[in-house]
Amino acid sequence: MTDVIVVGSGPAGMMLAGELALWGVDVAILERRDAGHLPESRAGGFHSRTIEVLDQRGIAEPFLAAGKTGQTARFGNSVLDISDFPTRHPYGLGLWQRQMQPILEGWIHDLGVPAHRGTEVVGFVQDQAGVDVELAEGASLRARFLIGADGGRSVVRKAAGIDFPGWEATRSNLIAEVEVSEEPPSGMRQDETGVHGFALLEDGHTYRVVTTERHLGSGDAPSLLDLSDALKAVYGSDFGVHSPTSISRFTDATRQAATYRSGKVLLVGDAAHIHYPAGGQGIGLGLQDAVNLGWKLAQVVKGMSADSLLDTYHAERHPVAARALQHSMAQTVLQRQDPRSAALGQTIADLMVMDEPRKHVAALIHGLDITYDLGAGHPLLGRRMPDLDLSIAGVEGVSRVYAHLRDARAVLLNLAEPGRFDVGRSGFDVGAWAQQVRLVDARCTATWELPLIGKVEPPTAVLIRPDGYVCWVGEGTDQGLVEALTRWFGRP
Numbered sequence: 001m002t003d004v005i006v007v008g009s010g011p012a013g014m015m016l017a018g019e020l021a022l023w024g025v026d027v028a029i030l031e032r033r034d035a036g037h038l039p040e041s042r043a044g045g046f047h048s049r050t051i052e053v054l055d056q057r058g059i060a061e062p063f064l065a066a067g068k069t070g071q072t073a074r075f076g077n078s079v080l081d082i083s084d085f086p087t088r089h090p091y092g093l094g095l096w097q098r099q100m101q102p103i104l105e106g107w108i109h110d111l112g113v114p115a116h117r118g119t120e121v122v123g124f125v126q127d128q129a130g131v132d133v134e135l136a137e138g139a140s141l142r143a144r145f146l147i148g149a150d151g152g153r154s155v156v157r158k159a160a161g162i163d164f165p166g167w168e169a170t171r172s173n174l175i176a177e178v179e180v181s182e183e184p185p186s187g188m189r190q191d192e193t194g195v196h197g198f199a200l201l202e203d204g205h206t207y208r209v210v211t212t213e214r215h216l217g218s219g220d221a222p223s224l225l226d227l228s229d230a231l232k233a234v235y236g237s238d239f240g241v242h243s244p245t246s247i248s249r250f251t252d253a254t255r256q257a258a259t260y261r262s263g264k265v266l267l268v269g270d271a272a273h274i275h276y277p278a279g280g281q282g283i284g285l286g287l288q289d290a291v292n293l294g295w296k297l298a299q300v301v302k303g304m305s306a307d308s309l310l311d312t313y314h315a316e317r318h319p320v321a322a323r324a325l326q327h328s329m330a331q332t333v334l335q336r337q338d339p340r341s342a343a344l345g346q347t348i349a350d351l352m353v354m355d356e357p358r359k360h361v362a363a364l365i366h367g368l369d370i371t372y373d374l375g376a377g378h379p380l381l382g383r384r385m386p387d388l389d390l391s392i393a394g395v396e397g398v399s400r401v402y403a404h405l406r407d408a409r410a411v412l413l414n415l416a417e418p419g420r421f422d423v424g425r426s427g428f429d430v431g432a433w434a435q436q437v438r439l440v441d442a443r444c445t446a447t448w449e450l451p452l453i454g455k456v457e458p459p460t461a462v463l464i465r466p467d468g469y470v471c472w473v474g475e476g477t478d479q480g481l482v483e484a485l486t487r488w489f490g491r492p
Contacts, residue, residue, distance in 0.1 A: 003143065004301065005030060006029045008269075011097065011283055012268045012270070018111055021108065030135075044097075045092060049384065062106075068094045078352035082362045092280070131146040148265065149267075164256070169216060170252055171332070172217035175209065177207070179207070190335060191336075194332075196235075211230045224241065254274065254276065255275075278335060288320075288367065299436065316372045363451045368451040369452055387400055388400070391443040392441070393442070399442070411437070421439055437463075
């Protein structure tokens with residue numbers, strides 16, 4: 001029996017597999033596609049909080065080196081600058097998904113995660129002890145848990161009987177990578193239908209084409225003729241498009257799984273939520289789903305925490321995705337250039353030059369405003385931990401907070417008297433949670449500041465979950481610490 005089977009080797013599936021492997025969980029990936037690079041570019045990057053999440057695991061640098069940083073958040077025609085936000089990464093990253101994939105593949109390979117390609121899952125049967133996963137070839141595999149990371153048409157979600165409510169498509173786009181006989185106009189344009197444009201790719205002769213169809217496209221795979229017709233309707237010419245590497249259709253259908261969990265089956269990424277790509281939040285949502293779920297599932301598999309810990313995954317991530325889906329629907333309205341939509345767009349543009357509206361929308365897009373409901377208390381509670389500089393007793397130089405999250409374990413960061421959590425002084429044994437929680441005595445002289453909130457009172461200690469969110473704040477006492485440790489990391 002395998003501990004966990006992940007169906008789908010996209011970014012969310014690989015991220016979750018890596019998170020589990022860091023805990024020593026026996027995890028394997030099943031992918032129906034054969035080995036090889038993605039034929040198309042797909043998603044075009046991710047935002048600030050996702051970069052922070054990768055930084056927490058020590059793998060941000062390869063992504064940053066491969067892509068291009070900049071102010072990527074847009075709302076309508078407004079570019080939302082976050083260079084004044086309190087983060088080490090006050091920008092987004094432009095990077096095609098086919099460039100992301102090899103980096104994540106290398107990471108999980110180094111962690112020893114097997115990825116079985118050309119292996120199609122067609123269904124499963126679950127019981128109280130685990131899941132029997134049925135393969136197209138007729139064989140079956142047994143796992144304690146099954147993860148659906150297999151996209152918007154998720155076989156796992158459908159087989160689990162999980163509803164996928166939402167809104168039907170009202171518009172469709174074609175996206176392709178093709179060569180041309182005539183040089184097309186550069187850049188994007190908008191009309192009453194939607195957005196259209198050409199972008200020359202790195203090879204110097206292939207163009208990435210996006211166009212909105214005049215009428216909602218069918219569910220059939222689009223052809224080069226479909227692309228040609230759509231371009232002629234917009235530009236009066238198809239510019240001699242030929243030699244397509246890929247052609248696909250996407251719509252503004254917006255749906256979210258009614259639950260992210262059904263017994264031993266859980267969903268991450270597009271299997272849990274689909275939306276129009278305006279705003280560019282899709283990849284980031286999936287990676288952050290994986291990082292929220294990974295440590296929780298690992299602790300349940302290892303017998304450290306009760307099965308009920310997994311319910312907090314849906315409770316925390318479902319509202320986050322719901323907001324992102326609502327935002328993407330608003331973005332689709334602003335992409336049309338009929339007189340009424342244009343008037344709305346101008347009103348929005350006027351608001352986005354003001355600091356408060358800009359910060360509010362930009363924080364949402366970048367995932368820097370996420371607040372999990374962990375009860376009342378210090379402003380840090382339930383929010384991402386800032387990546388502050390620390391001075392560690394007996395260690396030369398400066399250490400960053402995120403450097404202590406590399407192995408996906410929690411950190412109890414003591415910022416007051418060194419040794420205050422030692423056995424016999426704290427009144428309880430922190431070492432009882434040593435497998436899940438690392439104790440760090442440090443000093444911090446930096447200003448504590450949170451996006452949208454501003455400066456906050458420095459705590460005397462914080463308990464940081466493996467996903468980088470604060471689940472307990474010490475304000476001169478240890479009140480509530482044992483309860484927080486027990487809630488998130490099991491009974492000692």
